[in-house]
Amino acid sequence: MRDTWLVLQRTARPTLRNPVVIVFGLMQPLLFLLLFGPLLGGSGSWQWFVPGLIIQMGLFGTAYAGFGLIPEIRSGALERMRVTPVSRVALLTGRVLHDVVMLIVQCVLLLAVSTAFGFRASIGHVLAGLVFAVLIGVSVGSVSYTLALKLKHEYAFAPVLSSTVMPLMLLSGVLLPMNQGPHWLYVLSRINPFSHVADGVRAVIAGNFGSSSVLTGGIAAVALAAIGLVWGTRSFVRANA
Amino acid sequence: MIKARGLARQFRTRGHTVDAVQGVDIDVEPGELVGFLGPNGAGKSTTLRMLTTLLRPTAGEAVVAGRDLLADPAGVRERIGYVAQGHGAGTEQKVFQEAESQARFYGLSPADARRRTGELFARFELDEVADRLAGRLSGGQQRRLDIVMGILHEPKLLFLDEPSTGLDPQSRSNLWEHIRALGRSGTTIFLTTHYLDEADALCDRILVIDHGKIVAEGSPDALKSQVSGDLVQFETDTPAVAAEIAAKIEGAQELRTDGNTVRFRVPRGDTQLPGLLRALDHADVSLMSVQVHRPTLDDVFLTMTGRSLREESYA
Ligand SMILES: Nc1ncnc2c1ncn2[C@@H]1O[C@H](COP(=O)(O)OP(=O)(O)OP(=O)(O)O)[C@@H](O)[C@H]1O
Numbered sequence: 334m335r336d337t338w339l340v341l342q343r344t345a346r347p348t349l350r351n352p353v354v355i356v357f358g359l360m361q362p363l364l365f366l367l368l369f370g371p372l373l374g375g376s377g378s379w380q381w382f383v384p385g386l387i388i389q390m391g392l393f394g395t396a397y398a399g400f401g402l403i404p405e406i407r408s409g410a411l412e413r414m415r416v417t418p419v420s421r422v423a424l425l426t427g428r429v430l431h432d433v434v435m436l437i438v439q440c441v442l443l444l445a446v447s448t449a450f451g452f453r454a455s456i457g458h459v460l461a462g463l464v465f466a467v468l469i470g471v472s473v474g475s476v477s478y479t480l481a482l483k484l485k486h487e488y489a490f491a492p493v494l495s496s497t498v499m500p501l502m503l504l505s506g507v508l509l510p511m512n513q514g515p516h517w518l519y520v521l522s523r524i525n526p527f528s529h530v531a532d533g534v535r536a537v538i539a540g541n542f543g544s545s546s547v548l549t550g551g552i553a554a555v556a557l558a559a560i561g562l563v564w565g566t567r568s569f570v571r572a573n574a
Numbered sequence: 575m576i577k578a579r580g581l582a583r584q585f586r587t588r589g590h591t592v593d594a595v596q597g598v599d600i601d602v603e604p605g606e607l608v609g610f611l612g613p614n615g616a617g618k619s620t621t622l623r624m625l626t627t628l629l630r631p632t633a634g635e636a637v638v639a640g641r642d643l644l645a646d647p648a649g650v651r652e653r654i655g656y657v658a659q660g661h662g663a664g665t666e667q668k669v670f671q672e673a674e675s676q677a678r679f680y681g682l683s684p685a686d687a688r689r690r691t692g693e694l695f696a697r698f699e700l701d702e703v704a705d706r707l708a709g710r711l712s713g714g715q716q717r718r719l720d721i722v723m724g725i726l727h728e729p730k731l732l733f734l735d736e737p738s739t740g741l742d743p744q745s746r747s748n749l750w751e752h753i754r755a756l757g758r759s760g761t762t763i764f765l766t767t768h769y770l771d772e773a774d775a776l777c778d779r780i781l782v783i784d785h786g787k788i789v790a791e792g793s794p795d796a797l798k799s800q801v802s803g804d805l806v807q808f809e810t811d812t813p814a815v816a817a818e819i820a821a822k823i824e825g826a827q828e829l830r831t832d833g834n835t836v837r838f839r840v841p842r843g844d845t846q847l848p849g850l851l852r853a854l855d856h857a858d859v860s861l862m863s864v865q866v867h868r869p870t871l872d873d874v875f876l877t878m879t880g881r882s883l884r885e886e887s888y889a
Pocket residue numbers: 585586587592593594612613614615616617618619620621659768
């Protein structure tokens with residue numbers, strides 16, 4: 334725990350020196366909110382659309398966290414830390430925690446802006462929704478750092494990201510309801526665990542805690558986070574990087 | 575401090591295998607300053623990365639700083655310092671904070687970390703750049719920062735991989751002074767280098783590595799005298815007589831006469847000289863000049879491998 338905190342501190346320093354990066358991460362979902370949201374029409378659409386943006390931020394923001402690790406690999410900083418007694422797991426978890434905090438701050442800012450458009454939710458429901466955001470952050474962040482650790486170069490990491498993040502986002506049904514499209518597309522989206530997480534977030538923010546989507550989405554989110562963490566810790570602990 | 579047996583590492587890249595290190599034995603006693611000398615690609619860094627728990631050996635075993643390398647890598651990490659061949663500071667981190675974090679990683683309390691970092695920054699003249707981003711430092715400043723980060727926790731055993739690469743002569747000799755001071759304060763130091771003068775000037779003992787194998791070992795002086803012997807050279811009016819006398823010296827070899835000059839190699843030429851002079855005097859050979867050249871480590875390497883270290887390392 335102490336080690337995770339130390340790594341988090343170190344990782345957060347450049348961000349705190351330059352907090353604008355948090356706002357940059359908000360640009361894309363804000364644009365969707367501004368330029369796409371109104372297309373959905375009807376006042377109820379905000380209640381449907383806004384929770385999905387949490388998933389979008391996780392995919393489009395946190396997924397890119399691994400880019401921060403590559404210069405650390407190149408400069409030798411990661412290797413230097415791997416020779417200290419600091420836990421190698423903490424080298425991952427400290428970083429992931431940093432991105433989870435970033436994601437939560439971004440979610441809160443985004444939800445605050447959304448209220449100006451007519452989005453409404455109780456604080457309690459939003460907090461429950463943020464639990465999902467934490468799980469998404471853990472899962473996407475861990476996977477992103479692990480891929481960066483394995484690929485080591487931006488030119489290898491970037492195409493892997495763009496070719497996975499985009500389909501995951503489109504098939505998660507955060508932009509439009511998937512059941513309005515052709516059946517095969519709907520089936521594909523159901524295979525994508527993020528679509529279940531999106532449904533879960535929507536249900537929770539609407540206060541439908543009894544809905545089966547909450548359970549399915551919760552299981553999907555916990556499973557994704559666990560898989561990400563297990564894969565990540567295994568890769569970070571392994572002797573030969 | 576270090577006891578390694580049959581340490582080996584193989585890399586597999588796209589089908590073909592590289593035997594980077596092929597079974598080296600290393601013994602380093604507490605307090606020693608040992609150099610690991612070899613040309614590019616000899617396997618120096620790979621060996622160091624194995625000894626510092628960064629790479630798992632494909633064969634062999636080692637005890638480093640009293641801990642078993644394979645069974646207790648975490649114990650090894652607590653007891654050693656390591657300065658890699660490349661730099662080690664995060665480019666986006668401020669210099670002082672980065673070093674302070676490093677001290678915290680080694681378990682120092684916040685107050686101790688600050689104090690210790692401050693001390694070393696003063697000693698290594700990094701105070702002026704303490705608030706800069708590490709990525710903006712000059713090569714020499716970065717190298718000093720690397721070394722500071724390797725010794726914050728006062729390790730008993732310090733690994734330095736090519737500490738002076740890329741430094742100007744002034745900074746190099748400065749760095750050597752720092753390394754000697756660490757050695758005097760009782761730190762055991764194991765450093766790699768491909769600079770002959772560095773190994774010669776700094777190390778109590780040298781291991782010469784080539785193609786992943788240790789090919790020679792000893793103090794710089796021992797290595798030099800053991801392998802090729804000193805070159806003794808004198809000028810005289812009667813070279814034929816002189817050469818006859820020189821040939822009788824025990825261990826004399828490669829005797830050659832070239833005009834008035836007689837040359838030969840002999841182990842510890844400095845101790846042979848008085849006897850030789852007496853013998854020549856006795857035979858009424860008059861000398862115009864006498865010279866004894868100590869062999870260089872390059873001669874050592876040349877004799878051991880048939881190649882010159884110099885050609886490769888300065889290529
Ligand atoms: N990760 C790796 N994968 C594949 N081959 C490697 C790897 N690391 C080192 N090698 C190879 O192992 C050999 C020894 O490399 P090493 O870095 O130990 O040499 P070195 O003695 O430190 O050389 P230098 O003086 O250039 O630093 C080289 O042939 C190198 O190409």
